[in-house]
Amino acid sequence: MTQPTDDPYLVISADCHAGLPNEQYREWLDPDVREAFDESIIARTRQQEMAAQGFLNTDFAEEWNAENEEGLRGGWDGERRDKELSADGVVGEVIFPDADSVTSGASAPFGAGLGSGSDTPPELLLAGATAHNRWLAELCATSPKRRAGIAVVPIIAGVDESVAEIRRAHASGLWGGILIPPMWQPHEPYHHAKYDPIWAVCSELGLPVHVHSGPADKASYGPHIGIYTTEVRFWSGRPLWFLIWSGAFERFPDLRFGVTECGAFWVNDLLWRMDLVYERDHGSQKLGEQLTSDMSMRPSEYFDRNCFIGASNTLRVEMARRYEIGVGNILWGNDFPHPEGTWPHTAEFLAEVFRDIPDDETAAMLGGNAADMYDFDVEALRPLANEFGPTPTQLGQRGPQSQADIEAKWADAKRAGRPWRTGIETWPRAAPAS
């Protein structure tokens, strides 16, 4: 182990959002859908008013918007955006749609962003996505080294059209990958071969495919929004295991797939259960050959090779489970400019979560993994990191505890790794010598 330095970390947020104030998307839309757009704006406003009745904490919304009025303009204003992110310690970002998660005031047209679903005519979904992508490419061009823009691609609305839009958006400068709707209903599920051209073009262009938290089985919840909060990770992350079990990563070994803002805490159990079923544990012996006929590796091996977690505001419990999830699979993000993220107080959150995490692992989760996944130009970003990045001291990683102390703390967990593979239990603690 080399002597640790106190050089600032290079921090990349693998979960940021940008979007124009709703009405301003009009000029980015093809003229033939502008009338439908005007109608959709009226309908959306009505929806928002309804949503605010009981579902939204209006006091919170007012306070949030008042306190951060200037910063929130960074949702669409490039200069302001760089300033806010720098002040938050972030020098690179991956940009998803929909800047306003409180009152939906800056969302891609026709709901083509995070909530993308089948309740919109396909041609409007595609038109809305294209308009957002056009605008986003211009935003990214103002600071191209810092901004990995994600093209919104509602693949359920048409595979051929989507492939064309992926090529167009990529050529226009969106190099962060694509966002697909996590819910395919009522179309074919994502194990269907009809989607193979999507996986093929993204493999060819090196574009990670993403799902992002948002959609869920909302029609079933009635007024009970707590059910939504409990289930949303399932509905938004679900394509992950559909792709793994159906062999998508066997057919497309270069395909990369990310689950963003669904947390990471559930990944260890998911991998554990999938691996054990794959290897026909006691409860799975009755399953036939079809179980594994599309795969040549364990589910966790596909996950390590092809998948990643845009974990956003990582939690302490996720740090505890990181050797099972895979340190290299966790990509932190500040969720700028959403209030459920860490902006504009990222430094405090990081100090709480990373205070006893070894330097190399901190560097990976805060930026290194994202740099590798999205191919950020790290050399170009290094000067910004030196100016704005948090130091180990600022994260509480220095002081009375040495790096050796920190590593010793986690040694048993690291050695255990994925216990279902290694067989090593780290609990309960060893019995005291008697």
Added chain:
Amino acid sequence: MTQPTDDPYLVISADCHAGLPNEQYREWLDPDVREAFDESIIARTRQQEMAAQGFLNTDFAEEWNAENEEGLRGGWDGERRDKELSADGVVGEVIFPDADSVTSGASAPFGAGLGSGSDTPPELLLAGATAHNRWLAELCATSPKRRAGIAVVPIIAGVDESVAEIRRAHASGLWGGILIPPMWQPHEPYHHAKYDPIWAVCSELGLPVHVHSGPADKASYGPHIGIYTTEVRFWSGRPLWFLIWSGAFERFPDLRFGVTECGAFWVNDLLWRMDLVYERDHGSQKLGEQLTSDMSMRPSEYFDRNCFIGASNTLRVEMARRYEIGVGNILWGNDFPHPEGTWPHTAEFLAEVFRDIPDDETAAMLGGNAADMYDFDVEALRPLANEFGPTPTQLGQRGPQSQADIEAKWADAKRAGRPWRTGIETWPRAAPAS
């Protein structure tokens, strides 16, 4: 702490199954549905043949059925059943439907058992359930102290009819509670007030309501059975959080609700997430008052008061999480006579899982919790337990390790309890003195 004895544990399986060989249900059905029954038997045979193509390990099925031919008759033969359970160390049982989980050869008529769903006309579902319940009451009568029979009640097929059947089945001697379909689609979700009469009658009669693993979104999986194995716990356990968030346990404080054979390993994370959202953690501050307007307690408090987990074959990882799940909420089961359970090798499984679990907690999870939940006559079962129950020595709980050693091993985890409530982290281990 009193000096530990080596008295055998009183073991109750909170997850067993019984069902007649399919054709034999004919005589238990009302005459007016027997013709439909004959047709359904033919259709079911065809379905089974299809299911066997790739989905079923036919070698395993043949071997299992050949090796256990006699014991499997315990699925419907009372005398054989007692003999098998006693030999397995089990003296009391909670009886769900569908004895054959390999080739579906002993399932309640019209699929009214574990797979109960909306693809069957309601009147046939109800008729099939009633036939099974009639037969089960007779099976239970042959050993009434040992057998808590569960009435199958497809409440989606009609609330009034279901209430009547619950009263009839209870009066006929089925005192274990009721099984409802975990999937309500396309009917109203279980937060709907239309189901209140069900919760009311079960509260009145002291009958726990159960969901049991089995149903899932099967239409979406194509040939990829691995997806089913990954999702089935979500679909089968889902009513749990629908009832909690919608205030069912607020309106019916005596209602008890169990999730059986879905494992227990996910419960700690579920409670953690629900509690934090309820208390409006950082990510939930934007949610409106509707979030908690149907509740007066935290989700974990309803869970502790009203809910339980029929955990079946408990796993080591579930032992590690038991203070978060709640030791009192975990009810072990051997899943007799299903091959994914522990019968006929329960002793070996118990020794693996419970080898370092304190006596009092072992006693609770293996039987005491079930005795309390279902009101088994423990005094009547004690002589059987003395004859057949496993001893602490047989579970590896004696020998070099003292009871104090065992308790010391888990002391930190026990002290931490539910860390989201106590704030106590048990990981990483304390840094070594420097």
